[in-house]
Amino acid sequence: MAGVTLDTVRKIYAGNVEAVKGVSLGIEDGSFCVLVGPSGCGKSTLLRMIAGLETISGGEVKIGDRVVNQVEPADRDIAMVFQNYALYPHMSVYDNMAYGLKNRGTPKDEIEKRVNEAARILAIETFLARKPRQLSGGQRQRVAMGRAIVRKPQVFLFDEPLSNLDAKLRVQMRVEIKRLQRALGVTSIYVTHDQVEAMTLSDKLVVMSGGQIEQVGTPSEVYRRPETRFVATFIGSPPMNILPGQVEGPGRVSVGGQSIAVTDMREGLIPGSAIEVGLRPEDVQAGGVGTSSLTMDVDFVEELGATQLFHGKVAGAEFIVQASTGQLPADTRKLTLAVDPGNVHLFDPQTTKRLGRV
C-alpha cells in the first residue's frame, strides 16, 4: 500500500490551455479521496496524470516514495475503473479479469485463485464464462471492479465509474464500492461530478474548479465550513442561498434592511462594506422565531415527499427553504425565516473567499 502525493502538478495542452494549474495534494495511505467538481474543472485530467495516461507538464506525482512522472502506467502499480468500464469485448469475464495478471506472468493457478476470489467478493461467479455484451450495466461495472482488485494494486483510480448506471443501481454500487475499499484498505482516488457520491464515499474530499483546488477536507468540514462561495454552492443540495448584504459591525450583518447575528465572522471588517451572506436551505427555520429573522416572498413549492422546498425571493435574491412536509401550508405566500447565528456563512464579494474567523 502507498499514499499518493501531488506537488504543484500542471497540465498544459497544446495552444497553451492550462487544464490543471499547479495542484498540490497529499493522499494518505489507505484513505478514500474523492475529487469533485463541475465538468471541465480538471479532475479527470488530474486522475489520468496519476494513472500515467496523460503526460505531466509540470510538478511531481509520487506514489509511495517513488516519483512516477516518467513511469509507464503498467509499472505504477495502480488499477483504474473507467466510466464506460472499458472491458475487452472479445474476452470472457474470466479473461478480462485475468488479462492483467497474465501480462505480468503470474502463474496459472495463482491467476485462477485470485480471479475466483474477486468473483466471489463481487458476486459474479456465475458470469465468468460470459462475454461483456451479455451482461447488464451493473454486472459490467462489477467486472471492471474485479479487474482492478485481482491485481492487488497500491492505488485504485475511479473515473466517474457510476455515471452510466441508473439511479437505483448507482446508490447500491456506491455502498459496495465503499464497503470494498474499507475491506481491502487500498488507497483510492475517485473522480465524480456528483456531490452526493463525493460526500458519502470520501474520507478526504477535494473540491476542484477551473483547474485548481478550492478546498480539501473531510466531507463534514467542507459542508460545515466552505472556504469559498463556489464550494458553498457546489456542495449541498439544494445549493446554499447567497444573499447580498452589508457589514453592520462585529458579529452583525444586514440583509435587505434586516439585521442578522453571525457567529463565524472575521474581525476588522469595515461597517457598511458589501458582503455576501450564505444560508443553507436546510439551516433556516421557516416560520420559526429566533434572534434574527428574514422575510421571504414565496413563488412556488416543490414537494419531495418527506420535505418541501419553498422557492422565492429574500431581499431581491433567489432563495430556497427546505421544510418538513406538513410544517407549513402549501399555499404560504409570505414566510418569516429564523436564522441561527452559527449557520451563517460570509464571503467576500470580490475574492469569493470565506470571511470567517481566522
Next chain:
Amino acid sequence: MEKRAHISGWTLPLLLILPQMAITVIFFYWPASQAIWQSFLREDAFGLASEFVGFENYVSLFEQPEYYRAMVTTAIFSSLVAFFSLACALLLATQADKNIRGGQAFKTFLIWPYAVAPAIAGVLWLFMFHPTLGTLSKPIKAIGIDWNPMLNANHAMTLLVLSATWKQISYNFLFFLAGLQAIPKSVIEAAAIDGAGPLRRFWTVIFPLLSPTTFFLLVVNVVYVFFDTFGIIDAVTGGGPAGQTTTLVYKVYADGRLGGDLGGSAAQSVILMIIVIALTAIQFRYVERKVQY
C-alpha cells in the same frame, strides 16, 4: 413505435425502383444470362455460325492443363496480394491512428494511389522495373540479380504483386483506420494499465477487435484480385511470359477476345461468377452471424 408511411397501390413503388432495376437488369442480369447461354454454344472460327453443345465447353475446359495452371496462378496471386496489401495497410493505419504532426496530410497521400486507374498503375510499375529502361531495375541488377520480368515468370509475378498491392493498400488503409478509430480509447488505456506493452496490446486487444474489418477486407481484396487486376496484368505482362501470369480473369479475355473461343470463355466467366457469388455469400453469412463481439 416505428413510423411507416403507407403507400396504397403498386404504381408508385414500382416506379421508384424501376431505374435501379433497369440498370441491374441491363448491365448485370442480361449479360450474365447471355454468358450462361453462350457457354453452352460453340462458334465456328469466323463467328458466322454457332451450335448448341451442352456442357462440352465446361468439359473441355477442365481437360486443359492451362486452366488448372491459371487457377494455381490466381490462388498464388490473390493470396500474395491480399496478404501484403492487408498487412501494409494495417501497419500504416496503426501509425496514422497515432497523434502525429501532419497526420492528416499523411492520410490524404496514402489514399491517392486508389485514384489511379489499374492500367496506368501497371504501366507506372512496368516503367520503374523495366529490365532495360527501369530506374529501379539498375540497383536490383547491381546487387547481382538478373532481373527480367519479361522472361522470368517469378519476376513477372513479383512485379504484378507489387503493383496490385500498391493500388489496393489505400482502400484497405481507409477501412482499417476507420476500424481502429471505432475501438474505444479507454479499452486501449485499460490494456496499458493492465501491463500490456504496445505489441502485446496490438495482438491481444486491437487485432481481435478489428477482425470483422479484416474479414470483410479479405473478401473484398480477393474479389479485387480476381477481377480488377485485369488492367494491371494486361499492361505489365499480358499474361506472359508464356502464359505464366495468366489468371482466371485474364484467361477469359485471352481465350475469348484473343483466341476467339467465345463459348469456352463464357464457360470460364460463369465459373468465376459462381466463385464470387459464393465468396460474397460466405461474407454476408459470416459478418451477420459471427461478428467478434
